Amino acid sequence: xxxxxxxxxxxxxxxxxxxxxxxxxxxxxxxxxxxxxxxxxxxxxxxxxxxxxxxxxxxxxxxxxxxxxxxxxxxxxxxxxxxxxxxxxxxxxxxxxxxxxxxxxxxxxxxxxxxxxxxxxxxxxxxxxxxxxxxxxxxxxxxxxxxxxxxxxxxxxxxxxxxxxxxxxxxxxxxxxxxxxxxxxxxxxxxxxxxxxxxxxxxxxxxxxxxxxxxxxxxxxxxxxxxxxxxxxxxxxxxxxxxxxxxxxxxxxxxxxxxxxxxxxxxxxxxxxxxxxxxxxxxxxxxxxxxxxxxxxxxxxxxxxxxxxxxxxxxxxxxxxxxxxxxxxxxxxxxxxxxxxxxxx
Amino acid sequence: xxxxxxxxxxxxxxxxxxxxxxxxxxxxxxxxxxxxxxxxxxxxxxxxxxxxxxxxxxxxxxxxxxxxxxxxxxxxxxxxxxxxxxxxxxxxxxxxxxxxxxxxxxxxxxxxxxxxxxxxxxxxxxxxxxxxxxxxxxxxxxxxxxxxxxxxxxxxxxxxxxxxxxxxxxxxxxxxxxxxxxxxxxxxxxxxxxxxxxxxxxxxxxxxxxxxxxxxxxxxxxxxxxxxxxxxxxxxxxxxxxxxxxxxxxxxxxxxxxxxxxxxxxxxxxxxxxxxxxxxxxxxxxxxxxxxxxxxxxxxxxxxxxxxxxxxxxxxxxxxxxxxxxxxxxxxxxxxxxxxxxxxx
DNA sequence: CTGAAAGCGCTAACAC
DNA sequence: GTGTTAGCGCTTTCAG
Numbered sequence: 152x153x154x155x156x157x158x159x160x161x162x163x164x165x166x167x168x169x170x171x172x173x174x175x176x177x178x179x180x181x182x183x184x185x186x187x188x189x190x191x192x193x194x195x196x197x198x199x200x201x202x203x204x205x206x207x208x209x210x211x212x213x214x215x216x217x218x219x220x221x222x223x224x225x226x227x228x229x230x231x232x233x234x235x236x237x238x239x240x241x242x243x244x245x246x247x248x249x250x251x252x253x254x255x256x257x258x259x260x261x262x263x264x265x266x267x268x269x270x271x272x273x274x275x276x277x278x279x280x281x282x283x284x285x286x287x288x289x290x291x292x293x294x295x296x297x298x299x300x301x302x303x304x305x306x307x308x309x310x311x312x313x314x315x316x317x318x319x320x321x322x323x324x325x326x327x328x329x330x331x332x333x334x335x336x337x338x339x340x341x342x343x344x345x346x347x348x349x350x351x352x353x354x355x356x357x358x359x360x361x362x363x364x365x366x367x368x369x370x371x372x373x374x375x376x377x378x379x380x381x382x383x384x385x386x387x388x389x390x391x392x393x394x395x396x397x398x399x400x401x402x403x404x405x406x407x408x409x410x411x412x413x414x415x416x417x418x419x420x421x422x423x424x425x426x427x428x429x430x431x432x433x434x435x436x437x438x439x440x441x442x443x444x445x446x447x448x449x450x451x452x453x454x455x456x457x458x459x460x461x462x463x464x465x466x467x468x469x470x471x472x473x474x475x476x477x478x479x480x481x482x483x484x485x486x487x488x489x490x491x492x493x494x495x496x
Numbered sequence: 497x498x499x500x501x502x503x504x505x506x507x508x509x510x511x512x513x514x515x516x517x518x519x520x521x522x523x524x525x526x527x528x529x530x531x532x533x534x535x536x537x538x539x540x541x542x543x544x545x546x547x548x549x550x551x552x553x554x555x556x557x558x559x560x561x562x563x564x565x566x567x568x569x570x571x572x573x574x575x576x577x578x579x580x581x582x583x584x585x586x587x588x589x590x591x592x593x594x595x596x597x598x599x600x601x602x603x604x605x606x607x608x609x610x611x612x613x614x615x616x617x618x619x620x621x622x623x624x625x626x627x628x629x630x631x632x633x634x635x636x637x638x639x640x641x642x643x644x645x646x647x648x649x650x651x652x653x654x655x656x657x658x659x660x661x662x663x664x665x666x667x668x669x670x671x672x673x674x675x676x677x678x679x680x681x682x683x684x685x686x687x688x689x690x691x692x693x694x695x696x697x698x699x700x701x702x703x704x705x706x707x708x709x710x711x712x713x714x715x716x717x718x719x720x721x722x723x724x725x726x727x728x729x730x731x732x733x734x735x736x737x738x739x740x741x742x743x744x745x746x747x748x749x750x751x752x753x754x755x756x757x758x759x760x761x762x763x764x765x766x767x768x769x770x771x772x773x774x775x776x777x778x779x780x781x782x783x784x785x786x787x788x789x790x791x792x793x794x795x796x797x798x799x800x801x802x803x804x805x806x807x808x809x810x811x812x813x814x815x816x817x818x819x820x821x822x823x824x825x826x827x828x829x830x831x832x833x834x835x836x837x838x839x840x841x
Numbered sequence: 842c843t844g845a846a847a848g849c850g851c852t853a854a855c856a857c
Numbered sequence: 858g859t860g861t862t863a864g865c866g867c868t869t870t871c872a873g
Contacts, residue, residue, distance in 0.1 A: 158865090168844090207867055209850065225776070234596055237594060241603070248592065248593060408782060515850090519852065550851090556853095
């Protein structure tokens with residue numbers, strides 16, 4: 152049998168006050184006389200009373216809930232972000248609804264509905280497609296939205312991200328400076344703006360160094376290890392195989408290294424590889440993955456702070472104009488791209 | 497200004513029916529006449545109506561929310577678990593509240609309060625301490641609880657875990673069979689039952705092979721890389737340094753390898769290392785971490801299925817007796833413990 | 842400072 | 858089949 156929860160009335164009865172006074176003790180302690188307050192507080196403890204968030208939400212229209220929509224929790228780039236956001240939310244007394252779409256647009260839509268139903272106060276979206284309108288759907292329902300390092304082309308939404316184009320440029324440029332001219336790019340999902348922007352950087356670096364872009368060296372890894380394995384096997388079998396690979400994220404870079412090793416190629420001697428993200432394992436001595444560091448903790452902090460600002464200013468008469476915050480990246484040169492150990496800011 | 501949400505009454509008005517009929521269309525479509533239903537459904541779509549989970553929860557006492565309490569999202573052993581649980585929850589139309597305690601008991605308590613307030617239907621706890629009574633607190637409030645691979649000594653709660661003792665035994669035994677007699681054990685948090693059970697396995701393996709336990713070889717890594725770095729530096733400086741290390745989880749094993757490498761020791765030639773969990777990176781060709789595999793996906797699936805069973809049988813007159821499900825583990829022998837490549841079930 | 846009344850949006854029981 | 862009446866537990870007026 153379901154337990155009957157203790158309500159505000161039970162507390163009021165036992166404390167011998169009206170239930171409004173109990174409500175005041177919980178929400179507005181300062182206006183209640185000290186003596187009454189102490190007694191009510193004691194009864195609350197005795198009865199182990201917790202105010203029902205549902206009932207409260209019904210009346211205040213705030214659920215004290217934020218949500219995070221991500222494409223794939225198993226990408227090691229995300230956990231640190233989750234940690235930071237969850238922590239800041241807890242500080243504010245908010246809980247975190249985690250939505251993992253598995254990169255499935257249908258799932259994304261399902262989650263948008265569920266988030267609307269749960270009436271979350273705000274959402275951080277870290278998986279928008281280039282043509283997504285998720286943000287609009289939520290905003291229409293009065294839910295605050297911050298886009299996280301991914302954004303649709305047409306948008307007028309708050310956005311926090313890193314300099315993906317600059318990072319792509321830096322990585323590619325470094326490989327060129329190391330003498331590589333035949334550099335492949337492994338892209339992420341076709342609709343991910345992050346991957347698109349990193350590719351733009353790659354193209355600009357080649358162009359700046361008067362290296363023509365060989366479109367056949369740009370392959371789709373789709374953020375999935377098996378796919379990367381397939382396309383990089385193809386790539387490395389070629390007569391004119393690339394001497395270096397820039398992968399749109401670290402997970403794909405690691406998968407590419409795995410494939411290279413299995414094909415009998417040594418990294419970095421036969422093949423230089425640079426990733427993007429700087430996931431925690433990248434700096435492990437056994438791995439030493441060269442990569443573009445995108446300080447995801449700061450990014451997460453910026454996003455969460457912005458979101459809470461929006462939530463707290465919800466009653467503001469006119470909306471805050473869309474914020475756009477782009478954080479810098481830094482090249483982390485380690486073992487997998489050969490050459491000396493140095494970092495470029 | 498906060499948007500006024502469209503309510504069931506708005507829909508009823510526009511569709512020209514009573515609001516109860518709208519409620520029926522949403523919850524009990526079959527009892528509404530097809531024609532009426534179609535029209536109502538159309539209005540729902542036009543108005544983009546979403547039933548308020550808060551209002552519904554107030555009356556049904558179910559929030560369609562489950563929660564997962566974990567100690568540290570950044571441990572790569574967890575994301576797969578989160579993925580599985582989130583997926584199964586979504587299938588049932590439930591959302592997932594993620595609580596990350598950072599191994600802080602205060603945070604754990606804070607989260608218990610928040611979970612009570614949000615009136616989650618159920619909770620999977622993957623961070624109980626040996627002396628925790630979290631499960632009791634929630635159960636008293638009518639919230640279903642499943643313990644995940646960690647459990648207090650005194651408990652009468654549903655539990656899903658792996659054979660930690662057996663895994664510890666298998667790992668240690670393997671090292672002994674490889675000729676090691678001086679085997680260190682790096683423990684996790686002092687109150688984690690997982691680490692405790694793995695240690696029991698370690699002790700039994702030594703005992704079965706007539707190797708006396710050297711207590712100074714059992715050190716506390718506390719699941720934190722810096723701490724592991726500190727204690728393993730100590731360990732490896734010793735005159736009689738161990739020739740092998742069994743670490744209570746993979747993250748600590750990787751940190752120990754890092755330390756060994758930095759001390760100029762080669763793994764596995766100078767030092768054999770086995771971990772526990774089989775996190776995804778362990779099988780990467782650059783890492784090749786020997787470890788005890790604990791199929792966390794199956795485990796997560798068992799836990800989630802059990803939890804939903806409990807939630808769905810909430811009205812059952814007598815409680816289901818505490819379930820205890822222990823899944824087997826398997827030894828994954830790779831590079832870091834030396835020797836041949838073979839796996840033991 | 843405290844109490845009484847109203848109502849948030851919905852479902853559950855019962856009428857019609 | 859459909860409409861009516863309560864009431865879930867709380868906050869918000871507004872009186873005392």
